[in-house]
Amino acid sequence: MLDDYKERQSVTYRQLKNILNDNLSHAFIFIINKNIYADGIVISFAKSIICKNKFTNKKSCIDCNICERIDNNDFSELKIIRPDGLWIKKDQLIELQKEMSTKPIEGKKKVYIIYEAEKMNSSAANCLLKFLEEPFDDIVAILVTDNYNQLIDTIASRCQTIALNNSDVNEYIKKYDFENKTLLKLFLIYNNKEEINEYMNNKDNEKFLDNVIKFILKYEQEKIRMICYNKKYFIDLFKQKDEIYYVFELITLFYKDVLQYKIKKSVNYFDSYIYEVEKISNEKTKEEIIKKLNIIIRSKENIKSGMNINLFLEKLIVELEGGIKNA
Ligand SMILES: [Zn+2]
Numbered sequence: 057m058l059d060d061y062k063e064r065q066s067v068t069y070r071q072l073k074n075i076l077n078d079n080l081s082h083a084f085i086f087i088i089n090k091n092i093y094a095d096g097i098v099i100s101f102a103k104s105i106i107c108k109n110k111f112t113n114k115k116s117c118i119d120c121n122i123c124e125r126i127d128n129n130d131f132s133e134l135k136i137i138r139p140d141g142l143w144i145k146k147d148q149l150i151e152l153q154k155e156m157s158t159k160p161i162e163g164k165k166k167v168y169i170i171y172e173a174e175k176m177n178s179s180a181a182n183c184l185l186k187f188l189e190e191p192f193d194d195i196v197a198i199l200v201t202d203n204y205n206q207l208i209d210t211i212a213s214r215c216q217t218i219a220l221n222n223s224d225v226n227e228y229i230k231k232y233d234f235e236n237k238t239l240l241k242l243f244l245i246y247n248n249k250e251e252i253n254e255y256m257n258n259k260d261n262e263k264f265l266d267n268v269i270k271f272i273l274k275y276e277q278e279k280i281r282m283i284c285y286n287k288k289y290f291i292d293l294f295k296q297k298d299e300i301y302y303v304f305e306l307i308t309l310f311y312k313d314v315l316q317y318k319i320k321k322s323v324n325y326f327d328s329y330i331y332e333v334e335k336i337s338n339e340k341t342k343e344e345i346i347k348k349l350n351i352i353i354r355s356k357e358n359i360k361s362g363m364n365i366n367l368f369l370e371k372l373i374v375e376l377e378g379g380i381k382n383a
Pocket residue numbers: 103107108109117120121122123124
């Protein structure tokens with residue numbers, strides 16, 4: 057519940073409390089600023105809007121069936137939208153509007169949350185804009201972004217903005233108890249080009265980065281046969297969930313560079329590997345690179361602790377090599 061953030065995020069807490077006590081707007085933008093509590097704050101805010109126990113000032117909603125179902129991702133009057141691959145697409149917004157077209161039955165209002173809202177492509181953004189232009193009393197929109205400047209102005213201007221403050225490194229370490237601080241650093245800097253470059257050029261990260269590149273190159277050389285080399289090039293090297301996650305962040309950045317090289321003959325991040333980027337870029341069409349990127353980004357969402365890494369990699373490689381239709 058929101059009260060959990062009363063001390064840890066006091067400014068935001070007070071702002072949200074005021075919003076909930078006043079006339080609630082029908083659309084909000086949360087700028088998360090890499091705040092580690094962002095997910096929890098956003099969901100708590102949504103619960104406060106939906107849940108009928110809102111003003112009882114209970115510390116938590118233990119007996120509330122609605123909040124419990126929200127936690128289990130099983131409450132149909134709260135709809136969550138995330139990018140489908142690289143973009144949030146118009147179809148997702150059309151589907152959303154359909155689901156929002158009926159009155160709330162269980163909760164006080166219906167709420168939808170759009171994560172990474174800056175990733176709406178233009179037709180999706182237009183679709184959302186029309187939806188926001190005709191506000192309904194019992195629907196609340198929550199847009200979440202870390203790239204506020206990439207949101208189109210006409211959408212931004214229709215929403216009330218809540219900017220979270222940036223968490224410092226110590227908060228991250230406490231929350232995630234990371235052993236590998238260089239990975240932690242990548243997490244903090246992701247999305248910031250200068251800092252990614254600093255990360256890439258830092259001697260401490262060389263080995264990790266080098267292993268990631270070796271994996272990519274081996275895969276590009278072996279293609280579908282790579283499933284025979286996963287153990288040596290991946291499984292024996294990267295074991296923890298967060299390590300695997302960062303490997304995939306780096307792979308994503310690498311293929312973004314491959315794409316950029318294809319289009320502009322330049323790279324953003326992998327200057328020291330420009331020869332490799334160029335070679336891979338030359339072997340593929342733009343469409344092939346985009347398709348690969350989509351698959352990689354989507355599979356990143358399926359990384360879980362305790363998963364079978366071998367199966368995960370096999371499935372990914374088969375998909376990258378076109379083994380699954382409509383991938
Ligand atoms: Zn509740």
